Amino acid sequence: MVTLSYLKLQRLSHLPKIIQEGGRCEGKIANSTITPLEDNRTFIISPYFDDRESKVTRVIGIVHHEDVKQLYCWFCCQPDGQVYVSKARIDVHSDRFGFPYGATDIVCLEPQTCDPTHVSIHQSPHGNVEQLPVFEIKNRKAEGFSVDFTVCISTMFGNYNNVLQFIQSVEMYKILGAQKVVIYKNNCSHLMEKVLQFYVEEGTVEIIPWPINSHLRVSSEWHFMQDGTHIGYYGQ
Template sequence: MICFRRKTYLATAVCLVGFASLLVLSYLRTHPYYILPRTAVRKGKDICKVRITNSSITVLSDNRTFIIAPYLDEREVRLTRVIGIVHHSEVKDIYCSFCCSSMDDVSLSKAVIDVHSDRFGFPYATADLLCLEPTNCYPHYISLHWFPKDDVSLSPWFEIRNRRPEHSPVEFTVCISTMFGEYNNVLQFIQSVEMYKLLGVQKVVIYKNSCSPLMEKVLAFYTAEKVVEIVPWPIEAYLNVSHEWRFKDNGSQIGYYGQIAALNDCVYRNMYKSKYVLLNDIDEIILPVEHPDWKTMMQSLQKEDPEVGVFLFENHIFPNTVFTSDHFPSWNTIPGVNILQHILREPDRKEVLNPRKMIVNPRKVIQTSVHSVLQAYGSSVEVPMDIAIVYHCRTPLQANLPKESLIKDTTLWRYQSSLILAVSKVQQKIPL
């Protein structure tokens, strides 16, 4: 049952989304797989010697459909779930061709297009293109095209990922989306990554649109350390992107550099590589209050709620314009914010709900948004702030508050000695 039994006020809405997912799967089960008779399956010598596309974003011939990556999904029926971006009203039909290399033929089916509900008014949205796999082969490659009779030899082909799940996953992976705007907040980035490492991360996946030359050096250093994995994200080459999450009638086609599409891809990319996936921005740290690290925190949370697959942590703003008087290394040669100097947080506003970021079991996620999971197996829970918070160091949201109205929260300082040592070591290794 794909009903996301949230322990929140969103229960009804999310269960409706789950019901929609059931309808999609019902469609796949009850409609014939082949839109052409089996005798019309294309055959021919070397037809499965296809050119594989390795781009992180690939545009189809309609210029309305953008393919990110296909993933095998066997959690209910055996299908290929293709993460993509589509025009929500203009894309009506997409066809899937599977290459059955053992038989040297191509099987054709029609995709079910499941546009994600969190579109926020933009004409383009994240979508799952659901292609039921043929019963008589286990294809490793798939092609997506607009017309059933398109020449598959001219269509882009993609390797179906998660075909061979890894059996020794890392414990924690952080998904960062997206790095854009010639990002140059180098010091806060280094501090965040080193904090992630102190808390238990093994991998940080970054969907990179653009950053400064200095930031490129830092990314190269962490990539060589095998801590950071870079996914190129040139989305502005295809669509007019917005710097905001909500639509404004200014010609923008997709919100916040396609952040939601990147997050969904990251969940599926790490579905069998990581026990847990954290979905947050680079200026955010899911900071344990009751426990020393993520592992002990998650062990405790899962023991309390074994069926929970999504843990939501409340966001709290620590203004980067308000400094403490305590002395820390200035790291003056490194551009960016020093988070150790920002331990005053804004009070809650009664009329505003704090957004949340997530730690998820990726194998229980079907579709995710930024602050909540849209479809999932099992239930979710909102984690109280006496267990953990999202430490979010950024420009203030309540800029007119006097300093006396801010709340001193020194939870971050529990890690200051280790963090100072780690950042200083990075500074010595990189010519900053």
């Protein structure tokens, strides 16, 4: 199943403001697939440069739709060390099926005076930027696509072990012209690991670690069952 979502940018009214000049403005670079903020209600996956309608950074994340009401993007401009803060628009996707957490676009206007390569996300426009995790802004430099046709499949979880089905699927994707299959892997069986490794070495499969159950109580159901879980279907 393939889901396509077209998100239209709305005009952002909060222009970035300088809050700090000079000095060191980088914190610790975040390298995890999922990075929690200190509120434990916001989880950052990855920021992207988006200039389709205006010069913005679009951050893909997971947010508690009731508790998180405001977030700020902290942009560091190099080499002058100025830090710009921009209030974010928080767009929690509507298809969260009753769960308190959902996939979210956190969208911020970028400063006009520079093209920042990294950004931090914080609940406040005030604080110490050196204490915040820093995320690389993807897509900053326009590059050609490495492949023409990629397939992303649902999260692999539950000690997945249907090796035959997986091999049949990947081989069919290849027949249909897919050059890359991306797997968000939570966990799988030892035998499945061997199959994945074969396709990784072949160059067909790319694996993205997906340890979402280290941060949230996940459900294997797509709809909320009032059972204390936070997000559906392992964060699909």
